[in-house]
Amino acid sequence: MTNAIETRGLTKRYGARTVVDGLDLDVPEGVVAGLIGPNGAGKTTTLRMLLGLVRPDAGTGSVGGLPLTDPVAYLPRVGALIESPAFYPGLSGERNLAVQAALAGTDPAGIPALLERVGLGGRGRGPYQSYSLGMKQRLGIAAALLGDPALVVLDEPANGLDPAGIRDLRGIVRSIHDEGRTVLVSSHLLAEVQQVCDWLVVIGDGRRLYQGPARDLLAGGGDLEERYLAMFTKERS
């Protein structure tokens, strides 16, 4: 199986603190991979390194088979939602996506369908500044799907979504997977992760505690929350 993402010894330090510590990641092509771990475990920092937003202090890796040191080469095939996406407040959701498509040199023709897909069909022409938190998040998800990304990286995509929004997000992630794309999603919503992810990476204190098929982690019975909490209780004891 080819890996969509591979890292060896990926490390990031801030001052004296090592926040990502020798991470070996293997995310196979075509999976929905969940990246989980406690607050401050290093999830966002890891995603930022994969997206070329933060420079690793050590380690090697590749995204889509291209070296991590050359994000300009692989980023055109990667869609991402990370932290609060930057949109122009006075422009509509639709215009914002058009601006992003123009910057990325991608075809804007699919934007109305994309807005429908994330549940913003009726509000795509309203100004971004009038959007609720959940609507902003939905627009961020739409932006991550612009172009034809082989890999979609979503950092806490459920942030700000209400229960219906979370259910919609589940459907969107499944449809991205059905299109043959790889998804890497970080989340604290373990029940959601258990429902949509077939590959799991668990990190604590910047180190990898588990990586592999979700079914292997869950094979002993119990749900993901139980497995996860047991892992961290063990780590602390």
Ligand SMILES: Nc1ncnc2c1ncn2[C@@H]1O[C@H](COP(=O)(O)OP(=O)(O)OP(=O)(O)O)[C@@H](O)[C@H]1O
């Ligand atoms: N620019 C920075 N400067 C200094 N420390 C940072 C910086 N970015 C992240 N950190 C620290 O790195 C550690 C890991 O942060 P990161 O945001 O990657 O964790 P996380 O697993 O995404 O956490 P959460 O679940 O709370 O979002 C934290 O202790 C954080 O304070």
